[in-house]
Amino acid sequence: MLRIRHKAEGKPGALLAERVDRPEPAAGELLVRVGAIGVTLPTVRKLWERGDGPVALGGEIAGEVVALGPGVEDFALGEHVTGLCFADAYAEFAVLSTAMASRVPAGVTAVDAVAVVRSGLVALGAYEAARPQLHESVLVTAAASGVGVMALQYARALGAGRVVAAVSSRAKVDFVRWMGADEVVRYADADWGGPYDVILDGVGGDLLAPAVRCLAPGGRLVAFSSGGGAVEAHELLLRGASLIGFQMRAVAAGQPERHARWQRELWQLYGAGTLRPAVHAQIPLSQAARAHALVERRRNLGKVVLVP
CATH class of the missing domain: 3.90.180.10 (Medium-chain alcohol dehydrogenases, catalytic domain)
Structure with a gap:
């Protein structure tokens, strides 16, 4: 082979x-x-x-x-x-x-499955880790990525009041709007349109600190990328905000019932047409x-x- x-x-x-x-x-x-x-x-x-x-x-x-x-x-x-x-x-x-x-499920191609499942599980897990409330504002970084497009759709489906996509270039703006974003900002923009109640960060690195500064009072940022990055504790204290790390592997290995529930929810949303690969x-x-x-x-x- x-x-x-x-x-x-x-x-x-x-x-x-x-x-x-x-x-x-x-x-x-x-x-x-x-x-x-x-x-x-x-x-x-x-x-x-x-x-x-x-x-x-x-x-x-x-x-x-x-x-x-x-x-x-x-x-x-x-x-x-x-x-x-x-x-x-x-x-x-x-x-x-x-x-x-x-x-x-029967009838789902391997290509669609690999586009939906892993990215969808990470997006759902990260969003749940943020403890979202109905009608809250959500910012998704790396919004044009495999996980990002799932996160935009989850936020929309699960009751977010405002869903904003953050991307690296203008070439991605129309795409992320088509995938469910109400608004789009670029990393290079001086104003990211905050504050936000929830930020799902798939980039990390140098973008982590400015993302934290966009959090609303009591806001939650969930970091799920491998990009690293550092923030000042003062920025979190100033806002009464939280920085949460999320790793899919830890849930799959240590919380199998939760992992199975997410899988069921994923396929239900996919079957209903709420999630598009x-x-x-x-x-x-x-x-x-x-x-x-x-x-x-x-x-x-x-x-x-x-x-x-």
Whole structure:
């Protein structure tokens, strides 16, 4: 089978295509014939990290279960699933832990599943972590990303009074309006149109501090990106505001019932047409470097998906 790994020189785009035997699932694992792989900015950023040899690329996958590991009884051969794979996700066959697996309803393509599920779960989890109230104002950064477009739609569906998208360029303005934003601001703007009751931050880094300054009294900012960043405690004290960190993996592993509830809510909203997947491009797995370059430069409108 085809598998893509990073060459571990610490350079973006240094990817290695290799032919290997397909893996075998261990206890508690599924072997999935991969139909789609979601490309995420955290995965691309990790390419700067050095290693002793080729580095496995984890990521979001969707596909068909073709083998069960010992003791697996909750899934069956032929079922379609999606989930986060921490080993070699960039491959024609991948091993997926049952704890991270979510069933895909009949009729949903692998591409749509990978565009909706992981990004949708992160968006829903981050929004719930903010403890939103009806009619509150919401700002979403990285609003044109896979998670961002889901967050815009969630905020709208769950009763936000005003939904504002923050993006990097004018080229994304019409797109995020189409995905549900009432208003759009750019990171370079002097005025971000605040204050906001809730901010969902998918960027971090240098944008974290100005985002905090846009919080309303008692506002909550949920940081879910891998971009880091720092804020002055004084800024939070001044507003009586909160900064909350959210990580999807911790919920999936430590709170399985909550994770399962979010999955059910996600598919209900998708089935009702409330959530729409947004796929910027479907790119062959063999051209993974091109997909990474697109995401790294933040030129995508929605999800970038690799197709084996």
